[in-house]
Amino acid sequence: MKAIARFFISLKTAFGFFFAFVVLAFIGSILLPKNLAFFSGIDDIPLFRWLSDSNNLKLTWWIYTIILMLALLAISTIFCTVEAFLKRLSKKNLILKLSPQIMHMGVLFIMLGHLLTASIGFKMDVLIKKGEKKTVAERATLYLKDIKVQKDENGYDTDWEAKLLWSEDNEKTNERILRPVHPLYFGQIGLYFKSVTIEPDESALIRVCKDPGALWALIGGVLLSVGGLGFIYARFGA
């Protein structure tokens, strides 16, 4: 057990995992554009479902290896953080000693977020015409009441909005306005405006998704940022 702990606490081990990730990401960045047809659906459904459906180890081995590397890096991060809390924490220079551990925890939360996003949840794109009603989740329906598009003097679309009616179990109905970068949330389900068409029909392309990992990734992001700023303050600012 001690040997395993020593292995994961070692900076050389973390260095090795970082290096492996760099190499794998490089390989992936070459393989992705060369096999675009194969990878075309990778962002449309949770990653693990896509991996099991795609069933082509020749093209997906690097993703599996990246996941393995990140899992090992997560274990290494946990060992390092626990060790730091057990051995090195004292009241002297507390922010300096604590901030890297807060950053480590942020990275762990981000990994947890990605893990959840890759495992569960769903994504679907709904093309809906004005005056049309569509079922978008198990018991929810969406009705497109109106669309407005703003154009500049050159005819370029500068903004657009859709008036939507959202109802669940045919009971309560919510009338809301959906705009780009202003998503709507109904419980855990989010609606995002992807694009708008005026001719031949007035229609909107709306992404409907449920991402249980996003909140964890956000918490991780906040911890990473706060820990980072704390480190700069304690190490260089004070």
Add this chain to the structure above:
Amino acid sequence: MFCGLGDEGRSLLTIFLILIPTAFYIMGLMEGKKGYYLFLFAILFHALSIVLRGIEIGRVPLTEKHDNISFMAFAMALTYWYFYSRKGMKNLGITALPLIAIFMFVSTVYAPINTISPFLKTPWFYLHMFFYFVSYGFFGISACIGLHYLFNGGSEYESLQYKGAIHGWIMLSIALVAGSIWFFVAHGTYWLWTSKELWVALTWFFFGLYLHARFINGLKGRPAAVLGCLGFVIALFTYFGVGTVIPSPPTQF
């Protein structure tokens, strides 16, 4: 129409506002106080060019390559100024100032674009871009200090290279967090499997690798400094090379 100038006048003004600080940055290479004051003039004119560009387009000028590269050079100039005035790095200019001038020149290669997609109209996008290019400013100056260390030695330079890189890495982390939030509110996802995203992650992990390497026996000193300099090359490739040298077509948009 901008400040009473037509399109032609405006382009001349844009070039003028870019070339003036570029010339002053190069003249900043002069020795002594003269060089320092010329460098300060460069910063002043550069800041003015960014402000005027913002007034021209009516928003923070951080939405396209022409403005972004100019801001990257500005961030680098401010970082250089900090290391020059606070850390006494008087001889850093020989690498830093030509690099800043090159970026200023590169920014003129890209034509200014004045329209903006509705998907970029959120403070998260601007925060993402701001911190992203501030991180490049730190990485660039850190690499210049690293080169100085590799050619001339001196442990204080190695330490300052680390200082620059860790500031850059933390700024990059914040940029990626803000960028993820922007992309999530715009498209409902915070990660895409494209070459661009992989290279951004690669850059972050590479600097993580450098920051860890610095504490490993056998990698301390020169090998780690080489990694730190290489990190900036990787960061530059991520911005300029991915999408041109390595294609990065989106898989779903």
